[in-house]
Amino acid sequence: MNRYITTTLPYVNGDPHLGFALEIVQADVLARAWRARGDQVFFNTGSDEHGQKIAEKAEQNGEDVQAYVDRYAAEFKKLKDTLNLSNDSFVRTTDQSHIEAAQEIWRRCDQAGNIYEKSYTGMYCVGCEAFKTERELDESGHCLLHSTLELQELSEKNYFFALSKYQDRLKEYLSQPGVIVPEWRREEALAFVEHGLEDFSISRESARLSWGVPVPGDDSQVMYVWFDALPSYISVLGFPEDVAGNFNTFWGNGATLQMAGKDQVRFQSIMWQAMLMSAQIKNTDAVFYHGFINSGGQRMSKSTGNVISPYELVAKYGIDATRYMLLRHVHPVDDSDVTWERLDEWYTANLVNGLGNLVARIMKLAEDNLDAPIEMSAQEPDEAFQHKLDAFAFDEAMDYVFEMIAECDAVMTDRAPFKKVKGEDESIRAEGKQDIALLASHLAKIAAHLAVAMPTTSETILRAVQENKKPENLFPRLA
Numbered sequence: 001m002n003r004y005i006t007t008t009l010p011y012v013n014g015d016p017h018l019g020f021a022l023e024i025v026q027a028d029v030l031a032r033a034w035r036a037r038g039d040q041v042f043f044n045t046g047s048d049e050h051g052q053k054i055a056e057k058a059e060q061n062g063e064d065v066q067a068y069v070d071r072y073a074a075e076f077k078k079l080k081d082t083l084n085l086s087n088d089s090f091v092r093t094t095d096q097s098h099i100e101a102a103q104e105i106w107r108r109c110d111q112a113g114n115i116y117e118k119s120y121t122g123m124y125c126v127g128c129e130a131f132k133t134e135r136e137l138d139e140s141g142h143c144l145l146h147s148t149l150e151l152q153e154l155s156e157k158n159y160f161f162a163l164s165k166y167q168d169r170l171k172e173y174l175s176q177p178g179v180i181v182p183e184w185r186r187e188e189a190l191a192f193v194e195h196g197l198e199d200f201s202i203s204r205e206s207a208r209l210s211w212g213v214p215v216p217g218d219d220s221q222v223m224y225v226w227f228d229a230l231p232s233y234i235s236v237l238g239f240p241e242d243v244a245g246n247f248n249t250f251w252g253n254g255a256t257l258q259m260a261g262k263d264q265v266r267f268q269s270i271m272w273q274a275m276l277m278s279a280q281i282k283n284t285d286a287v288f289y290h291g292f293i294n295s296g297g298q299r300m301s302k303s304t305g306n307v308i309s310p311y312e313l314v315a316k317y318g319i320d321a322t323r324y325m326l327l328r329h330v331h332p333v334d335d336s337d338v339t340w341e342r343l344d345e346w347y348t349a350n351l352v353n354g355l356g357n358l359v360a361r362i363m364k365l366a367e368d369n370l371d372a373p374i375e376m377s378a379q380e381p382d383e384a385f386q387h388k389l390d391a392f393a394f395d396e397a398m399d400y401v402f403e404m405i406a407e408c409d410a411v412m413t414d415r416a417p418f419k420k421v422k423g424e425d426e427s428i429r430a431e432g433k434q435d436i437a438l439l440a441s442h443l444a445k446i447a448a449h450l451a452v453a454m455p456t457t458s459e460t461i462l463r464a465v466q467e468n469k470k471p472e473n474l475f476p477r478l479a
């Protein structure tokens with residue numbers, strides 16, 4: 001089976017945050033699980049680099065915009081090593097091939113009669129890069145999402161996309177179970193579409209904002225940043241020329257999955273899907289929406305001072321422990337709360353005293369008492385575990401492995417091979433060795449189940465069993 005998976009492209013006006021680390025680790029686990037099953041997988045991520053917010057941020061820094069986006073794109077690219085990700089590509093919306101693909105989507109939508117010009121006067125929020133209606137403002141006339149920004153009254157000629165024409169087709173699309181996960185979010189999206197859709201502006205005057213993709217055939221306008229960014233999911237595959245055939249293989253003839261945050265439904269499942277319909281390209285098969293990560297009951301923000309960055313997490317606990325905590329202790333779709341106290345607790349209880357300690361004890365016994373490594377055959381994860389991953393129940397999949405770890409711990413306690421191997425009686429000592437061999441084979445099984453979530457830990461455990469040697473400390477105690 002051919003499978004395509006992509007994260008959203010983070011907007012490069014700040015450092016990578018934990019919510020995006022969650023999204024990309026979830027995607028990585030699925031990509032690894034599919035590859036292990038023999039699927040052909042294309043796993044994409046990248047960075048969204050146009051728009052007024054970025055132009056302004058660069059200006060504030062006194063930096064050239066291109067230099068600014070280059071610096072941030074590098075910051076996001078670094079996540080690959082930081083989190084041990086297996087992505088196949090990293091698309092930047094400033095890549096020439098992407099710019100051409102976005103322009104081709106524009107042309108197709110235009111030829112289909114879905115783009116028209118309209119003069120417009122309204123209150124514009126730079127934070128949202130959008131005009132705001134009365135309903136979207138607070139009592140003091142500020143944007144609900146950006147209460148510190150002053151709105152600008154703008155009058156300009158823009159191009160609009162005829163989203164309203166797609167109401168029926170979007171309803172049909174969103175009526176298919178599975179196009180949005182979780183299911184209740186699909187129902188919300190369907191209700192939103194049934195409520196009525198408004199056409200939206202898809203360009204800005206380049207006199208006001210030049211940092212964008214030029215509108216084909218009209219130099220006075222650049223594309224609205226979303227209209228430019230969404231086609232990145234297919235530009236990276238080689239759309240439209242498709243010289244390498246990836247677009248046909250992975251989008252045309254593959255199962256497609258997009259990962260996104262819960263605030264993205266209107267963009268990913270409505271706007272983008274209508275654009276695909278208009279350009280006569282297959283719709284996305286499924287979009288999975290994860291929840292937000294808060295800290296201490298509040299949204300993470302610089303002003304609150306409660307930001308926990310993925311880099312800090314990896315520096316303190318290591319890569320696999322960070323992946324573990326994102327997968328098991330952050331809910332896949334609901335909002336979760338994470339604090340340093342809780343992270344320390346999870347790390348110490350489940351990894352240092354749990355998995356790490358168990359592996360050390362068993363492999364020390366094996367090294368001291370077994371004459372040779374145990375016989376091992378290649379192991380595949382249980383179906384029950386695979387089903388949990390297929391259902392995006394990353395936390396339950398991890399619980400499944402940690403139940404295996406708990407069982408192994410119980411076998412250790414019940415059979416007490418550490419006592420038996422010191423016994424007077426030869427047959428008791430032999431029984432102790434058998435227990436140790438059994439425990440080592442349990443470890444190999446646990447390692448096979450950890451391969452997609454904690455790849456390095458999994459390899460270390462497997463190698464230890466293969467070599468019959470206690471490994472280096474997997475999870476050092478916190479200082």
Ligand SMILES: [Zn+2]
Binds near residue numbers: 127144145
């Ligand atoms: Zn706003």
